[in-house]
Every structure is written in C-alpha cells, then in structure tokens.
C-alpha cells in the first residue's frame with residue numbers, strides 16, 4: 001500500500017517535472033495579473049522537519065505538522081511546533097542571503113509563506129500561479145494541497161489553481177525552497193559564483209480566459225535570403241502558437257498595426273504555424289532596436305507583445321545580422337548587484353547593469369552562466385544589445401547520467417520558450433568549459449541538437465575547451481563540430497604566464513567557423529594601485545587588457561568578437577585571498593562598490609575604435 005502510494009506520488013512528480021515547460025505561459029508581463037511580490041514569512045528548516053516525519057518519510061498532505069499546513073493553534077492545549085509570523089519576514093522577489101545575516105551562508109531548505117485573497121474573476125476565467133524563478137528546488141502548496149514542484153534555479157514555471165481550491169479570503173500559500181547543491185543537478189556542486197537561494201524572481205497570479213494563447217514564436221523566416229527581402233521590402237514572417245486548451249474558435253488573428261499587417265491563422269488541435277508576408281518592416285539591430293507592437297487575438301481576447309524582427313546567421317567565417325557582418329563588442333555579466341551583494345531582480349537592476357555595459361560601448365552581452373531574469377532580455381531588446389543566453393551546464397556536470405541530461409534539456413526548453421521572441425537573443429549557449437570526454441561530447445551534442453530543433457532562428461554555442469601551448473592555441477574540442485560558432489574562454493597572462501606573453505600567441509581552430517572569445521580577464525582590487533607587474537593592482541589588469549588587445553590585432557580572419565570577464569566583481573566562495581578577494585571574484589571592470597577600474601577605459605577605447613571600423 002505504502003509502496004503504491006510512493007509509486008503514484010513518484011509518477012505524479014515525474015509528470016509535473018517532465019511537462020512543466022509544456023505548460024509554461026509566456027509574455028506574462030502583458031497578461032491580466034495580480035502580483036504576489038512583497039512580504040512573505042519564512043521558516044529556516046535545515047533538517048527539513050516540515051517535510052519529513054521523524055522516520056524521515058515525506059509527511060502526509062493533511063499532517064498538521066507539515067509546514068505547508070496552517071499552524072494556527074486550535075486553543076491553548078494545542079501543540080504546534082512551527083508557525084509563520086511577521087517577526088520572520090522576507091521580501092519576494094529576492095535572494096535570502098542578502099536579506100538577513102542568518103541567511104548569509106545558508107544552503108538548504110527555507111519555507112516561504114503568505115496569504116492572498118481570491119482575485120475578482122470574470123466568468124470562465126482561469127488562474128495560474130507563476131514563478132519567475134526559485135533557486136533551486138521548489139515545492140508549492142496552496143491551502144494544504146500540493147500544486148507541484150520544479151527544479152532549476154533560473155527559469156520560470158507555473159501551475160494552474162483550480163477554482164475549487166480558492167477561498168475568498170486568506171488563501172494559504174507555502175513554497176518549500178531548497179538550494180542545496182548536488183552532483184547530479186544542473187548546475188552541479190562546483191561553480192565560481194555564489195549560490196544565492198530563495199524566490200529570486202517575481203511571483204504572480206496570471207488570470208486568463210478559458211481558452212488562451214499560451215506560447216508563440218514570431219520571427220523572420222530563417223531560410224529567406226535577407227538581402228533580397230530587404231531589396232524587395234517584403235519579408236517572410238513565420239512562427240507557431242500553442243493554445244492552452246482546445247478552443248471553439250477556428251482561427252487566431254495576428255496583427256502588426258504599424259505596418260498594416262493583419263492575418264488569420266488556422267488552429268489545428270489547439271496549435272498552429274504560419275508563414276506569412278510582411279511589407280515595410282524595419283529590422284531590429286543594435287543601431288536601430290526597432291520593436292513592433294504585435295497583437296494575437298483569439299475570440300474576444302487580445303494579447304500584445306513588443307517584438308523586433310532580425311535575422312542572424314553564420315556565413316563562412318562571419319556572423320551576419322540582417323545580412324551584414326558584425327563584430328561583437330561584448331561583456332559578460334552575472335545577475336548580481338554587487339554594491340548590495342544580491343541577485344538582480346527587477347527592471348531598475350537591469351537598467352543599472354546595462355547602463356554600465358552601454359557606457360563601455362558594447363553592442364553585446366553574455367548573460368553568464370544561467371538564464372537571467374526577463375527584465376534583462378526585455379531591456380536588451382529595447383536598448384539594442386545582442387544577447388548570449390546560457391544554461392548552467394557548467395564545468396563537471398554528471399555527463400554519464402541520462403537524468404541529468406533531461407534536467408539540462410528542461411532548462412534549455414524553459415529558457416528558449418520564455419525568450420524566443422526576444423530579437424536581442426542571438427545565441428543560445430548550452431554550457432561552459434565542460435571537460436572533454438566521450439560522454440561529455442555526447443551529452444553536449446545532444447543539447448546542441450535539441451536547441452537547434454527547438455529554434456532555428458539563433459546560433460547555438462558553448463564555451464569550448466582550448467589547448468594552450470606557448471605561442472599556439474589550438475581549438476579542436478570535438479563539440480566545435482556541432483556548434484555554430486567556436487567560442488572559448490581565454491586567460492593567457494592570468495592563469496599561466498604574464499600578460500606580455502600574449503602578443504606572440506597565435507590562434508587556430510580546427511573548424512571553419514566564426515571564433516569568439518566568450519571570456520578573457522584578470523583580477524584587480526578596485527582602488528589598489530601599484531606597478532603593472534603587481535598582481536591584483538588595477539595596473540596589472542589594465543596591462544592584461546592592453547596586451548589582450550594587441551593580441552587581437554593578429555587574430556585569424558574568423559575572429560568575430562569577445563565578451564570579456566566580467567562587467568562587475570561578483571561574489572564567489574572560491575575566491576579566498578584575504579587581502580584582495582575576500583570572497584569576490586575580482587575580474588570585474590567595475591569593482592563591488594560600483595567604481596570603474598582602469599581597464600574599463602582600455603576596453604572602452606578599443607570598442608570605440610571597433611565601432612568605427614564596422615560602421
């Protein structure tokens with residue numbers, strides 16, 4: 001009996017985890033909604049007492065001592081050993097580490113709780129509970145019933161709340177959040193960034209009509225000859241949509257009012273795809289980040305979005321945007337606001353990070369090493385920043401484990417589904433510096449193929465491995481055969497040798513594809529000045545960049561840009577030099593207080609020159 005129950009629970013969990021991305025609702029910003037951001041309550045539960053009984057079995061749903069159940073004592077004799085109140089409050093969204101000293105180094109389970117009243121619904125409306133991201137594992141309970149669980153710290157998920165589950169007042173919402181690291185998760189045990197825990201992104205109720213458009217993609221059809229399209233001023237627009245349920249309607253209408261585009265598209269089995277023609281389209285680019293209002297109408301309901309149209313492709317050794325060769329003047333960014341030692345979480349944070357990036361004169365950002373929040377990709381769309389977006393398949397993932405591959409694929413799907421209408425995103429990266437082995441290449445190839453199958457309108461890459469040999473750097477990582485561009489992280493002069501050794505170094509690739517430096521950088525403590533050979537000084541870092549830029553002058557023809565490491569210093573438990581690091585990776589061009597280091601200006605100058613060259 002118990003076995004049966006466990007087995008059924010297991011099946012339910014599998015279903016919830018396996019199909020979560022299929023049910024993901026996109027473009028949540030523009031749907032009817034009620035925010036559940038704000039003050040929640042918490043219980044820190046390192047022993048997971050709220051989840052397991054004293055025999056370490058998962059508690060039954062109705063167990064009064066389970067932390068998902070309302071612990072209000074029924075009278076003075078009632079024994080309750082947990083509870084939620086205002087003395088233990090926490091803000092959502094936000095990592096827990098930055099909110100109270102008790103969380104500073106905590107990794108484990110924290111229970112989040114809040115109440116909400118039933119929103120006013122029109123007839124037949126449905127409600128979904130949406131999380132922008134929870135790091136890493138979330139179990140969600142409403143009024144004592146489990147809605148589902150989700151794994152993956154940087155991608156969104158949602159669960160439907162059936163009408164019968166809601167009371168008019170005081171609905172009791174609990175989320176068990178666990179950010180413990182495991183060898184068979186993605187990322188794995190070892191990362192060079194801080195494992196911030198918590199409900200790190202927005203939480204909201206999304207209110208939808210009975211039948212609604214859940215997911216869609218609309219973009220320039222990849223196979224068109226873009227130069228011809230530009231000449232003819234006619235473009236092929238293609239894409240798909242997916243409804244949540246079978247609708248009574250037979251068609252949806254897609255409109256781009258600004259160019260007088262209006263087309264009906266057939267619905268078949270609650271899905272549809274289209275291949276249409278549009279005239280007079282201005283294409284999106286960093287120089288002209290044109291976004292159009294796009295409207296999708298199903299019956300009486302219209303969903304709007306702001307979407308740019310562009311084509312990115314590889315042609316021989318070059319990356320072309322709208323048919324024109326580009327040079328990526330990039331910078332890598334972690335999703336962190338260093339001066340406040342916390343995860344970035346809202347549009348003001350995106351403005352802050354991209355404000356710095358723009359000041360550096362970049363046209364591209366590598367959002368490392370996991371999908372950043374949607375404010376970032378929305379802002380990149382409006383600011384005209386090309387984006388590299390990545391899943392946290394980082395270093396020593398358990399490549400032999402098929403379940404781990406499924407976890408990585410799920411995060412890849414969620415990343416793609418959420419951002420497939422962002423013109424800014426031109427590269428999906430399936431991982432970073434994964435050590436070459438047969439199992440790893442099979443694993444990574446499978447991710448590349450999966451991404452290509454899901455989305456043919458972007459380039460697929462990964463930071464590959466490079467063989468350093470004095471004077472010669474040869475990239476023949478077998479994964480390079482499958483990626484669209486060959487990207488590597490380059491640290492000559494920091495890890496091994498001193499910066500002056502770079503000038504003579506040569507770069508060669510085994511693949512006839514564009515070459516990109518997805519990282520290059522050196523550490524410096526902001527405000528520490530010395531001669532250039534003194535490590536950790538701003539002068540050392542400046543020297544490193546000067547030598548790197550000299551090396552760039554001799555790059556092979558296929559060199560297509562770089563995204564140095566990194567815009568701002570970031571927290572890392574691996575960086576423990578007590579004088580210069582103190583728990584920070586110091587490779588930022590901006591220090592943890594927000595001050596620009598000398599190297600910032602070296603790179604900025606180079607980017608100004610490059611911008612002129614590619615005008």
Ligand code: GCB
Pocket residue numbers: 192369432433489519565585587
């Ligand atoms: C890398 C990693 C990045 C590290 C960086 C470093 O190659 O991709 O995550 O933070 O080096 O600072 O060593």
